[in-house]
Amino acid sequence: MPELDKNMTLEELLMTLDDKEVSYVFSRSVESSDTKGYENAGLSKGWWNYKDGERHDYLNDIALMIRIDTAFQAKRILAQASAQAAQVLVDQLELKRNESIKHRSAVEVLDRTVGKPSQKVEQENSGESKLIIEFVNNWREVDED
Numbered sequence: 260m261p262e263l264d265k266n267m268t269l270e271e272l273l274m275t276l277d278d279k280e281v282s283y284v285f286s287r288s289v290e291s292s293d294t295k296g297y298e299n300a301g302l303s304k305g306w307w308n309y310k311d312g313e314r315h316d317y318l319n320d321i322a323l324m325i326r327i328d329t330a331f332q333a334k335r336i337l338a339q340a341s342a343q344a345a346q347v348l349v350d351q352l353e354l355k356r357n358e359s360i361k362h363r364s365a366v367e368v369l370d371r372t373v374g375k376p377s378q379k380v381e382q383e384n385s386g387e388s389k390l391i392i393e394f395v396n397n398w399r400e401v402d403e404d
Contacts, residue, residue: 263320269331272321279306280318287322288332296322345371 263272273281279302287296293315297307310318325331351364 263317269321269324269328272324276318276321283307284318284322284325287319288325293319 273284276284279300282300283297283302286300287293290296290299293307294304297304307315345368348364348368351360352368354361
């Protein structure tokens with residue numbers, strides 16, 4: 260029976276669980292009791308009773324970590340919506356009525372798949388520091404001086 264390793268990330272801990280246990284810990288992270296946790300995850304009392312007390316504690320510790328880690332919860336919600344959001348961007352590319360929306364959507368898609376264009380930062384050390392920032396627009400390369 261694995262003990263909860265506090266040095267592991269939440270993602271790593273979730274990888275130690277089977278699918279039903281993952282469903283339970285996510286459900287339990289928002290519920291006030293073990294019973295509500297397994298019931299709302301669609302699991303039976305028999306499934307829960309088959310686990311030993313140490314496993315109960317392990318699962319509940321992970322559920323508590325999820326409850327505490329609100330950033331993880333927000334990331335999970337956004338990840339679930341990302342496919343739909345990507346489809347909206349792609350759909351905007353097909354609009355013929357508004358070139359501005361089409362252009363912004365194309366830039367968003369490219370930024371997320373190819374990456375944003377690099378920004379050049381130069382620093383000279385001659386007693387005083389000088390910072391030059393050049394922004395690259397429309398995916399064109401900037402000529403070096």
